[in-house]
Amino acid sequence: MTPPPPLGLIAELTHRCPLQCPYCSNPLDLERAAAELDTATWLRVLDQAAEIGVLQVHLTGGEPLARRDCSELVAHASANGLYTNLITSGVTLDDRAMAALLAAGIDHIQLSFQDVVASENDRFGASPNAFAKKQAAAARIRQAGLPLTLNFVIHRANAGRVPQMIAMAEALGADRTEIAHVQYYGWGLVNRAALLPTLDQLHAATEAVDDARARLSGRMVIDYVVPDYHAARPKACMGGWAQRFMNISPAGRAMPCHAAETLPGFTFPSVRDVPLSDIWNSSDAFLRFRGTAWMKEPCRSCDRREVDWGGCRCQAFALLGDTHATDPACELSPDHGVMQAAVTESEGAAGAYVFRKPRKDVVLS
Amino acid sequence: MNPVPRLSPGHKFRLDRVRGAWVLLGPERMFVPDEHATEVLKLIDGQRDVAAIVADLAARFNAPSEAIRIDVDAMLADLSARGAVRL
Numbered sequence: 001m002t003p004p005p006p007l008g009l010i011a012e013l014t015h016r017c018p019l020q021c022p023y024c025s026n027p028l029d030l031e032r033a034a035a036e037l038d039t040a041t042w043l044r045v046l047d048q049a050a051e052i053g054v055l056q057v058h059l060t061g062g063e064p065l066a067r068r069d070c071s072e073l074v075a076h077a078s079a080n081g082l083y084t085n086l087i088t089s090g091v092t093l094d095d096r097a098m099a100a101l102l103a104a105g106i107d108h109i110q111l112s113f114q115d116v117v118a119s120e121n122d123r124f125g126a127s128p129n130a131f132a133k134k135q136a137a138a139a140r141i142r143q144a145g146l147p148l149t150l151n152f153v154i155h156r157a158n159a160g161r162v163p164q165m166i167a168m169a170e171a172l173g174a175d176r177t178e179i180a181h182v183q184y185y186g187w188g189l190v191n192r193a194a195l196l197p198t199l200d201q202l203h204a205a206t207e208a209v210d211d212a213r214a215r216l217s218g219r220m221v222i223d224y225v226v227p228d229y230h231a232a233r234p235k236a237c238m239g240g241w242a243q244r245f246m247n248i249s250p251a252g253r254a255m256p257c258h259a260a261e262t263l264p265g266f267t268f269p270s271v272r273d274v275p276l277s278d279i280w281n282s283s284d285a286f287l288r289f290r291g292t293a294w295m296k297e298p299c300r301s302c303d304r305r306e307v308d309w310g311g312c313r314c315q316a317f318a319l320l321g322d323t324h325a326t327d328p329a330c331e332l333s334p335d336h337g338v339m340q341a342a343v344t345e346s347e348g349a350a351g352a353y354v355f356r357k358p359r360k361d362v363v364l365s
Numbered sequence: 366m367n368p369v370p371r372l373s374p375g376h377k378f379r380l381d382r383v384r385g386a387w388v389l390l391g392p393e394r395m396f397v398p399d400e401h402a403t404e405v406l407k408l409i410d411g412q413r414d415v416a417a418i419v420a421d422l423a424a425r426f427n428a429p430s431e432a433i434r435i436d437v438d439a440m441l442a443d444l445s446a447r448g449a450v451r452l
Contacts, residue, residue: 005383007395053383055390083377083390108375108392147375149392175374176392176448221448223393 002281003243003290005053009082010247011042012258013059013073016066018091019125021114022353023153023188023195026062027261030356031250039069041272043076045248048276050080054246060087062250071100078105085110087151090137091130098140109141110149110178116164120157126355138172149176154205155195157351162208170220179209180225185259185314187356192342193349202230229339233304234311234327241289241313246280254279256286259314263323289313289323296324298332368452370418370441371411376449378406389449396449405440409450415441 015030037045049057057077064070065088077084086101090111101109111134114124118131141148150169154162162179169177181202182188182195197205209224216222228235238245242256253268254276255261261268266288269279280286288294292305299310310316311327319328319338326333372378376391387403389396398406408418419437423430444450 051383053381055381055388055395056393058393081379085393107377107390110393147373147392218445218448218452221392 006049006246006280007054007244008056008058008246009045009049009054010058010060010245010258011045011064011073012248012250013042013061013064013067013070014250015062017061017063017089017356018066019063019089019114019127019130020355020357021125021153021187022191022355023155023182024356025183025186025188025258026356027186027259028190035251036067037248037250037252037272039072041252042069042073045271045276046073046077046080046082048271049246050077050082052277052280054082056083056085058085058087063089063092065092065097071097071104071106074101074106075104078107083107088112088137089125089130089134091125091127091133093133093137093140095140098137098144102144102146106146108147108149110151111138111141112151112153113165113168114153115158116152116161116168117158124157135172138174142173147175148173149178150174151178151180154179154181154197156197156201156346157195159197159201159205162205163212166208166212166216166222170216174220176221176223178223178225179205180223181205181227183225184228185262185318187354189318191353193346194351194353196229196343196346197227198347199230199343202227228312228315228327228329229343231329231339232331234308234315234329236308237312237315237327240291240309242280242286243290243309246276246286254283254285256289257314260285262314263317265323294324296326298330298334299326302332367414367416369411369414370409370445370450370452372409373449373451378409391449394449396447401436402440402444405437 014036015026074084084106085108086106087110113121113134115121121131122128152165166177184192209222213222238257247255247258248271252271254271255268266285268285269283295310299305311329313323316325316327317323320335328335328338378389381388386397389398408421419430419434422433441450445452
């Protein structure tokens with residue numbers, strides 16, 4: 001049976017980035033520029049995406065603007081009727097880049113901030129003056145008449161400033177704000193002990209979001225992503241394995257999510273030689289955890305099995321070493337205790353971070 | 366209150382030929398409206414006010430405009446709360 005077509009294509013154009021955030025969700029083994037897909041291949045991928053029913057393309061990275069063909073890809077996606085979304089750090093979004101994106105027909109830009117405090121923003125991205133550049137990028141996006149989303153990643157060191165983050169989003173004219181707690185994969189998992197918020201911090205952040213949503217209803221959308229570690233139920237990761245999204249790595253490997261390469265026993269098909277329709281409909285990698293047939297107990301008989309789809313496969317493997325296990329974020333998992341153990345371990349842990357870096361780790365405190 | 370509804374910034378309402386369905390696409394979100402919402406969304410052009418939208422639907426579907434007005438108001442309030450429509 002042919003599955004419903006994917007809704008979104010996540011195009012990870014590159015792992016190169018001017019920032020080095022210690023919670024980066026890119027893999028620890030960052031892809032080199034020389035391994036990246038060329039422009040012609042990306043153009044073909046975008047054609048195939050539109051043919052099979054993809055509606056939205058999310059151009060991300062790394063920093064997608066590090067690719068000189070970024071606006072060319074936007075233009076091609078747009079000409080194919082795809083909704084184009086650029087996910088950027090904004091530090092290289094100068095007048096020229098903005099004009100090129102606008103001419104290409106970009107639909108929406110998501111701009112990340114690491115904090116509302118300039119010095120903290122620049123410290124977390126390990127990038128001097130990044131805050132000022134991001135402010136300028138926000139102004140350019142609004143001046144161009146484009147809708148703007150601000151994204152803030154939340155962790156122990158900035159969780160108390162959610163109200164100020166939302167106030168800044170209002171001041172910059174954002175239509176949408178993402179308050180997204182760190183997801184503990186890649187570099188985030190490496191730095192988990194230093195990043196995890198306390199339960200009290202989480203409650204305060206949630207309350208700040210609820211207050212702002214009530215106040216800004218009809219004017220600004222606020223999307224909120226919570227950390228798994230204080231949860232009772234797992235997230236429906238990616239809306240279910242291979243049910244909504246196809247993610248293409250910088251080197252062209254197609255995966256149901258950007259972290260899937262951490263899973264053992266997979267050969268992810270390459271868009272260099274396999275058409276997207278075959279990847280989506282019949283590749284082993286996409287079929288493996290699609291639906292519910294793969295599940296073990298307690299997922300198999302759970303009445304929420306088609307709500308959260310067993311949670312996250314990458315988290316089950318990273319924390320339990322079992323790709324088929326119930327995500328331990330679920331309180332029904334026999335291994336749910338590993339989440340509380342991580343919270344306990346993080347209490348009192350020093351705020352020393354391993355910053356994302358291609359070759360050598362830079363540790364700052 | 367007789368506002369002129371318009372799609373929120375960054376939102377596009379279009380027919381998806383692969384699925385044969387109308388879809389409302391926005392910043393990192395999408396809606397697949399039911400047939401009633403689809404008829405309302407087709408009439409949102411930044412020109413028509415709610416009364417004009419209701420009059421159009423009442424005429425085409427041969428239904429009492431009071432009842433349609435209640436449905437349209439509820440639908441627009443919901444789309445507004447979800448950030449897809451500005452009133």
